[in-house]
Amino acid sequence: MHHMKKYFTEGLIQFTILLSLIGVRVDVDTYLNGYFSPLIETDGGPSSAFIQTPFHHYRDTAEGHQVHPKCPELDYFFASRRLLNEVRALGSPARFPTRVSAWLVHLVPDDNSDVDEQDDLDSGNDEVNTENIREVENDHGIGEAFALSLSQDTHTTPGPCRAAAELSKEDALLNQEDDVKDEEGQEETSPALLNQLTQSSALEPEDLLSSSSLPPPLSGLELPPQWQDFLSDFDHFDSMDSQHISDLDADLHNPISYDVSLQDAMVPSTDSTTCRPTLSRAPLFRLESTNSSHSDQPQSSSGAPPSSLFPMLGNSSRNETSPSQMGGYLDEAVFEHINMLDLGNLGTVDPQILDRMQGETDAPWMEDSDSGLSLENSSRSAASPSTSSDSFCEEEGGATGYSSEVESLSSKGAACAAAYRDWSPLNLNDHIWHDHTYSVPQAQNSTSCWVPPIKTIKQEVKSEDESEPEEMSRDERRVQALGLPFSAFQIINMPVEDFLELLDRQDLSVSEVTFLRDVRRRGKNKLAAQNCRKRKLDAILGLQGEVEGLAAQRDALLRQRAHTAKALSAAAERFEALSRTVLNHLQDECGQPLSAENYTLHCTANGRVMVQPRTSTTSRTTVTSGKTAKRKKDKKH
DNA sequence: GGGCGCTGTCATCTG
């Protein structure tokens, strides 16, 4: 189970990073909040006896996590959460525009090789205003380098180069209708020679930029080789990234298997109005494992049934229809949600820690016991001061102490001593040592060797050297003074039935009965306190190890983040250069190549790649003029 | 003499 969780969590991290790389923000909280706690409970069930920490006051307060108050993972929860908060405190990771990874471009043969490479991109305005989108298309079909579509219409439609100005969604619908008409009239003209690098992409005719003058055709627009490289890189970007991750973390051997289609992953970055909910596309990501879905996940906009295993996949599907929810950034989402690694940490925690926990849960309280050490010590001194030859193990069973007590029976207790003579050490073992003892040393149970604590040894040595009687506890002395046939140790550890019978059969006054009850209560509480303290100590030590492991994990994640950011930045630069090249192959109504300073490429939700003016004011003007031109053109026709 | 750690004990809660 630990291994499953480990691989699950690691795969989750990789998957999250991948999603961030392609511009999908993953919300892991929704999954982990709802699902991890049960995992903890299920997995750590027996371990609740390992550190039975009653966080009564923290019950159900761990940010909604239903953590059992005695769940030891609560400690890890707080510790790991603190660590990951420190990670986040290191600063927001570099942000990268979504559009960098949200493109698909068709490779189209191009004879027009004179590409103006001198345009510089104006990076000032990256805001995508879908209301001002101009859809540009080559008019001869050969150079239809893009105008991609993720929709199912796979036909290619040649047509004049047009730029459609859409002021609103309604206009877009109108334009689509016009486009259909245009397609019908132009489908016979010249089929496009379009190399589809990806499936189900299509060129769609759009309106003309100008009704009066058609721009000269882009004959055989051919992308430079680096563009093909770029596309191929993106086609295999997921595998590339997985490779990076695997290089960084050799332990991530079995990430979650997934199949990412970059085309499916093409997502718009900003305006949700561009989303086309009616589009039927393949799932953004497809998990090869099919398990139950998380029905609790709110499907905010898509309304699609939760068909994915993880809520993050639900998010992915949402991305198809709710692009506004997609931050196209490799941002702190990865690290924010890894904070479930506390939870997640249980999966990705240092294997040494897991092994240690496993080992302790495997051989739990069997090995204990300091519990009763001092008691046994005192009992030993009280019950059998003269029977030093008796081993402790014998005394632990109660035989030694019992026999010694019988030997020292007072007249008062002698009458009832025989009645309890059959109270065997087995009873004591059955009723006393059955649970709650924190850590009985394994040797104590398996062999007859008992290693007393150092202090006990010191006391013994001291008593031997100084020839002084061992110091008896107050209760020991009082019990001895009563002249009862049982030591305080036996009173404390005998079964309650025997104890009650003892109280009944002994001719004891009310005060004596109360005293014996107090002795028993105090003795048990003393053992409990010892166990409790030792548990607390071990918990602290375990948390220290956990902190060390989490710190190492944090460092690894930071290195990984830096590496990923670097790779993504390089890809962004490459994409910018290639976009510049593509823009230079396009012409405006005047026949001039589109300047990368004034235009940028944008991909809509339906998969179209459009040219978009960089500045809103300019785009507004352009859109308006484009729309007017379109209407003029329609009148002409 | 004060600080610190250990230990025992009490009170209280939970199962």
Added chain:
DNA sequence: CTCAGATGACAGCGC
């Protein structure tokens, strides 16, 4: 209700 266990709080003790 009783009992056992767990734990925080407190006090005593020794170093």
